[in-house]
Amino acid sequence: MVRIVLDAGHGGKDPGAVANGLKEKDLTLSIVKHIGRLLSEYEGVEVHYTRTDDRFLELSERAAIANKLNADYFISVHINAGGGTGFESYIYNGNVSSATIAYQNVIHEEIMKAIGDVRDRGKKRANYAVLRETKMPAILTENLFIDNPNDAAKLKSEQFLLQVAYGHVIGLEKAFGLKKKTKPQPQQKTSTGKLYRVQVGAFSDRKNAEKLAEELKKKGYPVYIVG
Numbered sequence: 001m002v003r004i005v006l007d008a009g010h011g012g013k014d015p016g017a018v019a020n021g022l023k024e025k026d027l028t029l030s031i032v033k034h035i036g037r038l039l040s041e042y043e044g045v046e047v048h049y050t051r052t053d054d055r056f057l058e059l060s061e062r063a064a065i066a067n068k069l070n071a072d073y074f075i076s077v078h079i080n081a082g083g084g085t086g087f088e089s090y091i092y093n094g095n096v097s098s099a100t101i102a103y104q105n106v107i108h109e110e111i112m113k114a115i116g117d118v119r120d121r122g123k124k125r126a127n128y129a130v131l132r133e134t135k136m137p138a139i140l141t142e143n144l145f146i147d148n149p150n151d152a153a154k155l156k157s158e159q160f161l162l163q164v165a166y167g168h169v170i171g172l173e174k175a176f177g178l179k180k181k182t183k184p185q186p187q188q189k190t191s192t193g194k195l196y197r198v199q200v201g202a203f204s205d206r207k208n209a210e211k212l213a214e215e216l217k218k219k220g221y222p223v224y225i226v227g
Ligand SMILES: [Zn+2]
Pocket: 009, 010, 016, 017, 024, 078, 079
């Protein structure tokens, strides 16, 4: 059993960064909920949240929740600000396990793959409280810049937030060797002879659609790109 704590940055009286009609605390909660929902499709994963609604928690409380649960991994999701663009991830800049570094490598890479045309600002290290105070391997992701108009336009799309979450989840799948609960069924006729189609996503960028299609094909789904 892999126990993962998902930490939506900020909340309640602390909105985090605010710009372009967006609040960091809302975006982080939305991404974290997508991650949790996607993770529920895997076996042997136990998901916990530091918050599932709009409430304030001290940084130390967030770390304490993960420590008390004796979690295997801690992910803190944030949105960047301060004049820049792109994605970056952080681990603690003190002593960390080799697993911490390995997990950052794979999760960072999968997020970059999932979010398409976004600048890779690199894998970084910093003395952040949630990274320092958590006893298990931990990562903090900074998912685009809320105060950059182009980044903000992406962050306004729920589909983009889902792609961000998907990147986190595929990273976790690879880092922890997670397996899906059930094998996907190939197209199946119902007793009435009808075929039902399931659409998985809508993308403004065909490259992103093709990327998701490739992932799904690898998993055995029949895939058609429409549009
Ligand atoms: Zn933040």
